[in-house]
Amino acid sequence: MRGLRRCLKAALVAAAALVAAAALVAAPAAHAQTRGAPLRIQVRGSAQIDAVAWTEPDGFVVRGSVIDDARSPVTEAPLSIDAVTSGGAPVDLPQAEGCAEGGAARVRAHRASQGGYAVTTDARGTFCLRGRAPLANATLRVRFPGGKLYEPAEAKVPIETHAAPLAPVNLRFDPPVDAIDLDRPTVNVTVALRIERSGAAGGAPFERERLPVVLEDERGTRIAEAPTGGDGRARFELATEGLGGAGQGALRARFEGTAALAKATVSQGVVRYAQVTLALSHPVEPARAEDGVPIDVDVRSSGGPVEGGVVEALRAGEPVGAAAVVAGKARVIAAFTAEREGTVPLSLRYVPAAPWWIPGAELAIDVPVAGPGVWRQLALGAAVLAIAGWVLGGWRRAPKRAAAGAADEKPAAPPGRAGVRIVGPIDDATGWRGAVADAHDGAPIAQAELTIVVPAFDGSGVVARAVTDDAGEFSIEAPYRNDAKLVVRAPTHSSYEQALPPPSRLGIALVTRRRAVLDRLVRWARRQGAPFEGPPEPTPGHVRRVASRVQQREVEQWATRIEHAAFGPDPVDERIEQDLGASEPKPGVSQLAP
16 A cells, blocks of 8 residues: 555646646747747858057058957968948058068058958967058958958058157057956056057157056946056056946957157957855645645846746755746745755755856755645545556456557656656557656757667678657667667757666656857866866866966967857857767867977
């Protein structure tokens, strides 16, 4: 009797687990509606062009640099430069040459026509071009065509008019500011100003003191202004509350020039990150654990409510529920078994969907669990008696084949990892049936391919193949062999394989490739230890910044590619996943940046 009652409870737990997965199914389902259109799959970084231009009595100058989204110079980048009027009409360009202060000429070709100039950046990612005739009332267009690693980029550079030659000025962030902790009240930023020519035409040196430098954000909003000191550095102390919310952004330093000094500008991409904290919206109301306990959670950062990510409920380290975060709120339905009435300790944790959200400490809570009521106990007792009678009666009649779909088991809560679970037996001893779902949100996976493979000296060794329908369900027939393997592949999920279980009804969970490449980076960082293993969990941005600091270029490029794959707009296919795995930096081997 007690065993049968526990069987009933297990069925109730499976039903309640559906509620825990429902909170996350809606969003993937909505996204699935857009999967019909084919997408071009690529992982490329972005490039940014910073340039200034001015005209002089005997010519004009344009100079600038090209950097990628990791703030590294893009060397040997082919650029095209042309000119247009304010109305958009093309302008004939004079002959041009590389700037004398740049050393070797940086101009691959210079044409005096509407076709423009072809320029290549140097080892610092910079370029400089000096035209042999003045060019006024025009705007230069500097274009980078992109390539396998970078998206195309373009910058429009107005030409300023000056009566005398100007001394070129360079700006740089010193030290680089690639990350801003929004949980700190202020952040210090220093911009160094350097004048490339040591003196004016008459020999008098240029003063680097009291030159105004303006700081702007990625929207062009003026943040602060500060004069340079005697060392040519402008120092800013910025209040983080005025820098915008968590996410990707940029800082731009701008010097407007003087009668003797040229304008200058420099940009640097930054990531504004903040720690996420969890708190109960209100005390948890007592509920039956088998039915699912609703837990309302406030998800906030120092800048306000958090958008995106997932709150997971865990019991003894195992997930028992999850819910998506929308506008700083999440309702988690925790479903589990409880032996008696009382309180059950659970922990809540935040799983970010973007690298700028840093999970805080897990929130430990005690969940009040109500015992089954009298009527529920009576109903359970009646059900137990009915099942016992059915079992006894079954001994006296031949078993009937279940109707198709009638034996479907209700799925358990998402396991959080890839695997194959035997849900129950089936009548047909030569086949397998079941469903394939996402390991984290429980959404069904359509068009997943299941293959049964056996050892073979010739040929593929494939003995059976099936594809899931829109509900993620499948049916596959083949004779069972204990040396066979089950291989599961899906369009956006990592492949999974294991030994083929005996004929049964299966529940198969797959992990998205985005999560898989992130997990690979986390495992790598933890094997390396400090400084790559950032608290509480390493992210691609953290690994990239550390690698840039310690000049491990190979690691920096690999972490950048993983960041693009995990959080970029394009899907990650099997080729990209394998390539990221093959290019994982080897332990103890680093490539120093030049």
